[in-house]
Amino acid sequence: MSMRPSYRFLRIALAAGWVLGWSASGAQADRIVVGASAKEADVVVGCIYPMTGRAATYGEDSVMGIRLALQDLKAEAATGLPTPHIRVIVDDALSKVSYGLRLAEDFIDQDGVNFLCGMVSSGVAHAISDLARRRRVILVGTDHASSRLTIEAGHRYYFRFSNDSWISNAAGARYLRDIRAEQPWRRIAFLNPDYDYGHVSRDDLLAAMDQLGMDYEVVAELWPKLYYPDYSSYIQALKEVKPDIVITALWGGDFMAFLKQANAAALFDDMRVANFDTGANYDILVALGDTPPPGLILSARHHNNWPDTGYNKRFVTAFHALAGRYPTYAAEGAYTGIIAIARAVTAVGNATDTDALITEMEGLKLPLPEDPPGFVSQIDPETHQIEQAQAIGVPVPDTRFPPAKVMLGAIKVYGAEELRPPVDLVRRRRAAASGGSETPPNQHKENPQGDRQ
Template structure:
């Protein structure tokens, strides 16, 4: 009875909202691309459209639109129908949503998901239901390492890559400044915990000698960080690495900049801190000493492909893209390319074969590198760039952008065979 009610409500919502929405005004469900009758396949994506993660959902949908526009210009490209619904950042909701996408909507591919906790739950569903899930935003490296499986692929950098680059940056910084103590502040859920582990592992591999000065675990979407800021100020580390992202990181910075925190420690956020919306939130002046990166930058790499993507996004939305947009864009392009290679989107095994090792020239690629999906881990392999905020109004309303880049080649960041072995266990196969 309960299930029947839920399905009825679901169907009603689907019937009510089926048209492409006005930009920036998404409802609970959005349909993009080809009509159901004309489509070569259906891709069902889950993004938060309400709450603190809503900006990620909004930019992801715009990114999908840019990808579909590009595919529409290519003769012979598969015509995809993309359904997007609000996951509300809840695993229970998203799992049920995924189940209905597959069983009721006939979706061949699942995609999206911002929260790693939600991504993990849906990944387990995808594994159990043998449905391909293309992750576009969530970043816990466990999903491709410990819990990786045949049906799971990720097309945005994960915590391993970003924190492997971060560890290299910290190593170089230690040679310059001699910093000794490091603390970590991360959201207490899958993503934060894995980010901390990945950073520690990378620092250990590099032989960086440091003292752990505390770990702080506020909950995801914590509205008030004063407790943790106070604790950090009472025992300040040399370096604070934070795994906060999106609105959480913005809220933390806004609160911390009213204190001496940025004066007494260097704050680094290697995975999401350099996101465009965060740079906008800094206003005219970023707090001092920040070290930031993100999975995409509007001003790096300075390639035609990146400039074209950023401009296309801006033309469509009137604003510049966050990294979530590039992830969603990449997800749709990857599915389209794999569909073309597999011949049909409905052949899951052929699609898996096509996705494994798939090369994707992307806006995030610096000259000389083409992103590809690692056939072993199903994780996209991309270079990482870490920088510091500086005044730059080339992409308004942001008044600061990252600069002073340190770039780390993609291949040098891949987890070693030993790490794979350790993370997956001695009995695990080399590939999921």
């Protein structure tokens, strides 16, 4: 039987054809434009990504993923296939909700975008998703992962084209179940960032474990702020409660900083650390060097070395040729978003019939680099979440993708079918969010007066 705390124990919450350019020296990156000219464009897309600070790598890789998608579409057009001319405008919200909203409004009112896209921070994404619903503009999510965006807060104008926190944690729960025979465990602790994504990631893992009837005890929940520099107090708290496994949703530079400090404090001598959503991202694997801490369990939303398919090899090789480095998972998410927009617009015949585009995207099947053989990613028409497989493993020596010296190995793969959120869970969460109604949010009728006023 599972055990969860009934009190707030150990809760620590401290406080061109192609045009591309940004300023690395300034506090804020310049606006970036890629793809077709304003005169030639059939479709205009406004994207928001971090281009400065700790998360800048994800913004830069997203832009490269967009460029690669446009490059692939241009190659298709050269063979005679119908493809729209897409213009993509990228700006940096600086991880601030208010600024992100202003950028999105400007995209709609000044640039006349047909689609909004992007976001790394789930907090920023929530606010812009609400704006997209009010303004009746399709939002293509490519990186942020809070499952609340497609379940509780889902609506007909929002689609997400990368694995979300439910998919990653449903796979994580199954991985924890599967390793029990070799390594018995019971006590777990959470170390998650103190904002929507971190809290929803915890809820998703616990719900997935309960769905499987797993026995566990939560001994600590620790909540550092996003971009927090010093994890020493959290590491000490973990050493005191001694969980068998620490589950963390820290990502990017935050996860790197934690790993470095935890390794120096010999935390890995006493417990394993698992990161099911972002831990095997390429930048993390580079940071691990050739001697990663023992006991790490990792996954990510795309892997350079898995699946071993022609499409994934072409994607990784083409990205490296374009960028001079190997991609983080953000690149494939952004690539996917642009390819999805192109497919929908091609099928509908224009980028202005929003209702027809939504209908087309609700039934979209999209072969992607991360698809294992025999599987094609597809959009769940009810939640608008793309359904994908998830690979989980441990870092093993692998020098094929320098400067990384390890890659994900000993991989266990969990199929999209088993990672779909249970219908009763979706209904419960939606009912709780809407005050009792179980009507799928994407089915609600919109107020016509909210149309681009």
